[in-house]
Amino acid sequence: MDLWLLPAAPLLTAACCGLGRTPRAIHRVAVLGSVATLALAALLASRAFQGPPVTAAGLYMDALSAYLACIVAFLSASAVISSFAFVEHEARQAGEAGFGINSWRVYYGLLQLFTGAMLFVTVTNNLGFLWIAVEATTLSSAFLVGFHRSRHSVEAAWKYVILCSVGIAFALLGTIILHEAGLAAGNGHGLDWTSYAALAPKMDPGLVRLAFLFAAIGYGTKAGLAPMHTWLPDAHSQAPNPVSALLSGALVKCSLYAILRFHIVATGCLGPGFSSTFFLGFGLLSLAIAVPFILVQRDFKRLLAYSSIEHVGIISVGLGFGGVWGTYGALLHMLNHALAKSLLFLTAGNISLRYGSKRLHHVEGALTVLPVTSLLFLAGALALTGVPPFSLFVSEFMILLAGFQSGHVVSGLFFIAAVAVIFAGILHHATSVVMGTPRKSLAPGEPNAASLLPLALMLLALIGLGVWMPAPLDGVLRQCVAIVQGGRHG
Amino acid sequence: MTNAPGWLYQAVSFLTALALVSAFAALSCRTLHLVIRAYAAQSVLLGLAALAVGLEPVRWHILALGLLTIVLKGGAIPWFLFKVMEDVKIRREAAPFIGYPASLLGGVGLALVSYAAVRSVMPESFTGRGLAMGLTLMLLGLWLMVGRKKAVTQAVGLLIVDNGIFVAALSTTFGMPMIVELGLLFDLLVCVTVIGVLIFRIQSSFASINTDNLSRLKG
Numbered sequence: 001m002d003l004w005l006l007p008a009a010p011l012l013t014a015a016c017c018g019l020g021r022t023p024r025a026i027h028r029v030a031v032l033g034s035v036a037t038l039a040l041a042a043l044l045a046s047r048a049f050q051g052p053p054v055t056a057a058g059l060y061m062d063a064l065s066a067y068l069a070c071i072v073a074f075l076s077a078s079a080v081i082s083s084f085a086f087v088e089h090e091a092r093q094a095g096e097a098g099f100g101i102n103s104w105r106v107y108y109g110l111l112q113l114f115t116g117a118m119l120f121v122t123v124t125n126n127l128g129f130l131w132i133a134v135e136a137t138t139l140s141s142a143f144l145v146g147f148h149r150s151r152h153s154v155e156a157a158w159k160y161v162i163l164c165s166v167g168i169a170f171a172l173l174g175t176i177i178l179h180e181a182g183l184a185a186g187n188g189h190g191l192d193w194t195s196y197a198a199l200a201p202k203m204d205p206g207l208v209r210l211a212f213l214f215a216a217i218g219y220g221t222k223a224g225l226a227p228m229h230t231w232l233p234d235a236h237s238q239a240p241n242p243v244s245a246l247l248s249g250a251l252v253k254c255s256l257y258a259i260l261r262f263h264i265v266a267t268g269c270l271g272p273g274f275s276s277t278f279f280l281g282f283g284l285l286s287l288a289i290a291v292p293f294i295l296v297q298r299d300f301k302r303l304l305a306y307s308s309i310e311h312v313g314i315i316s317v318g319l320g321f322g323g324v325w326g327t328y329g330a331l332l333h334m335l336n337h338a339l340a341k342s343l344l345f346l347t348a349g350n351i352s353l354r355y356g357s358k359r360l361h362h363v364e365g366a367l368t369v370l371p372v373t374s375l376l377f378l379a380g381a382l383a384l385t386g387v388p389p390f391s392l393f394v395s396e397f398m399i400l401l402a403g404f405q406s407g408h409v410v411s412g413l414f415f416i417a418a419v420a421v422i423f424a425g426i427l428h429h430a431t432s433v434v435m436g437t438p439r440k441s442l443a444p445g446e447p448n449a450a451s452l453l454p455l456a457l458m459l460l461a462l463i464g465l466g467v468w469m470p471a472p473l474d475g476v477l478r479q480c481v482a483i484v485q486g487g488r489h490g
Numbered sequence: 491m492t493n494a495p496g497w498l499y500q501a502v503s504f505l506t507a508l509a510l511v512s513a514f515a516a517l518s519c520r521t522l523h524l525v526i527r528a529y530a531a532q533s534v535l536l537g538l539a540a541l542a543v544g545l546e547p548v549r550w551h552i553l554a555l556g557l558l559t560i561v562l563k564g565g566a567i568p569w570f571l572f573k574v575m576e577d578v579k580i581r582r583e584a585a586p587f588i589g590y591p592a593s594l595l596g597g598v599g600l601a602l603v604s605y606a607a608v609r610s611v612m613p614e615s616f617t618g619r620g621l622a623m624g625l626t627l628m629l630l631g632l633w634l635m636v637g638r639k640k641a642v643t644q645a646v647g648l649l650i651v652d653n654g655i656f657v658a659a660l661s662t663t664f665g666m667p668m669i670v671e672l673g674l675l676f677d678l679l680v681c682v683t684v685i686g687v688l689i690f691r692i693q694s695s696f697a698s699i700n701t702d703n704l705s706r707l708k709g
Contacts, residue, residue: 126670128666128667128670128673128674129670129673131674132670132673132674132676132677135677135681136677136680139677139680139681139684142684142688143684143687146688146691149691149695150695151695151696151706152706152707154688154691154692154695154696154704155703155704155705155706155707156707157688157691158641158688158692158701158704159704159707161681161684161685161688162635162644162648162685165648165681166632166635166648166651169628169648169651169652169655172655172674173624173628173655173658176655176658176659176662176663176666177662179659179662179663179666180617180662180663183663189667190667191666191667191670206611210611233707234707237707238707
């Protein structure tokens with residue numbers, strides 16, 4: 001039953017945040033709770049990595065879920081740690097009247113609920129609850145997206161809730177169709193993923209195909225796969241930066257994880273061809289759509305949001321190329337992108353806090369104003385674009401290799417072209433932010449020193465994983481690849 | 491439902507047909523009041539249909555589900571939407587994106603398409619008809635959402651999509667396991683609450699709930 005503690009820990013923390021009386025106290029409670037959640041996730045994950053899947057009533061944690069749970073818990077902890085400066089900034093802007101202690105409670109409470117919902121996505125075994133948890137991530141983060149209360153953030157929150165809810169309605173239809181296929185194949189009335197994975201070869205291929213399509217389109221909306229991505233740049237750019245880091249680093253991966261679970265069932269029933277084609281097509285489309293928007297972008301956070309669409313595309317292309325290396329690369333890329341994107345959102349947040357603007361052309365010469373943050377930002381941008389010493393290069397290279405090995409020459413070339421153009425675009429924007437001299441005279445100094453530690457850790461991890469793959473992580477990824485390819489379940 | 495008496499079959503068909511009519515009513519009504527009423531009526535009809543399905547042989551979880559549907563989707567949610575509407579003081583949908591006649595005609599077209607699509611992959615049966623019905627309701631809900639400007643109408647569109655899923659689940663697999671259905675209902679209630687609060691915020695920042703105001707974020 002101890003697996004239930006994992007989604008329960010953030011809920012408990014949320015309740016404690018609701019009782020806090022001062023902003024500092026709420027922040028401390030939240031940090032404590034998140035670190036405890038992270039420790040719990042690591043503990044449970046190490047059990048799942050070393051032995052058979054950890055199970056509890058209705059829950060199931062194999063290496064794949066454990067891997068995702070660790071990513072979610074780590075990103076959530078670092079987002080919470082760096083939240084204080086951002087919320088304080090909001091409070092100062094809104095003034096005493098508009099921003100009481102309740103706003104602090106709501107922010108930290110919802111952040112924890114959001115984390116709890118994502119962790120539940122990773123460990124639930126029931127496909128019905130998987131859907132409920134994914135919808136719960138939307139609902140718990142809606143007010144975080146609209147936290148700023150400007151016209152723009154209200155607009156972003158509305159689009160986020162409506163489009164994501166409509167989108168994943170299709171995933172529910174897909175779940176129902178899979179349920180029907182399972183019943184016909186002799187499954188009981190449960191919706192357990194493990195039993196579907198075991199029954200997959202006996203299910204009706206037509207129904208499974210339909211179920212996968214609906215589920216993938218539904219959860220793909222939430223993952224930000226083009227052309228269902230239209231809500232993503234708005235939500236990611238209007239949310240407070242720590243929330244954007246979570247939306248982009250963790251939530252997108254959780255939605256991909258939901259598709260992966262259907263992918264495994266579909267692979268068991270139809271072979272790898274059908275669902276891979278889906279991943280490849282939507283992945284390439286996402287890459288293509290991200291390119292122009294990144295090149296002409298004027299807003300910091302929208303730049304990062306479109307880059308998220310690009311990276312979802314890359315992961316999806318990796319899954320589409322398939323094989324051991326494509327899948328391995330895609331899974332590794334999930335971790336890499338989560339680290340790099342959080343690093344960028346949080347550093348970009350520090351920079352725009354100081355400059356008071358999200359507009360790219362308002363910000364110049366950050367290096368003289370915020371030396372540490374700027375260096376981290378620049379390194380993060382280099383990492384994000386897949387420059388060699390960083391680990392994103394490794395995972396992108398693997399994916400590319402898998403593509404050429406499996407004979408997808410045109411897709412591979414297109415992939416290289418898109419990544420290269422995006423590299424130029426992001427680097428252009430990043431250098432113009434960091435270099436030069438600031439227009440206004442801003443006093444040097446870090447506005448958010450507390451966030452620097454997790455950020456430095458992320459950068460170290462990005463460099464470390466780029467030059468050296470630790471044997472335990474390699475083992476974990478190989479286990480995950482085996483699960484995704486349907487080699488081992490239940 | 492396979493060996494249920496004929497009158498039950500007919501009752502279910504009749505009730506779901508009326509539910510389909512109420513979706514068209516939602517598409518054709520000009521005042522937001524009536525749109526919400528149409529949704530409420532639809533939910534009650536579907537709840538009754540679920541009760542009929544659960545009668546022979548007796549399936550307690552479907553009976554409970556039918557009752558919950560009538561109470562929550564037919565009562566509580568419409569009541570909440572009426573409250574929201576009263577507070578934002580909006581009554582009519584004056585200038586929709588898609589005019590009312592076109593909207594109705596489009597709805598008929600969508601219904602034909604979805605029945606034809608389901609017929610082409612499934613034989614004529616209780617399940618097939620139910621799935622076609624569910625898909626039609628989903629499409630009509632989406633059609634309502636894209637055709638209207640008022641945030642309340644878009645919310646009702648989303649709720650009709652949800653009703654469509656309810657029909658699909660009921661007719662293919664006699665509903666999800668009870669605990670999942672309860673989770674879905676809970677999600678729906680939270681979703682409606684979140685949407686209600688967001689409608690207030692839209693009203694207070696734009697002095698209107700026309701969603702075409704919500705088009706500033708671009709590029």
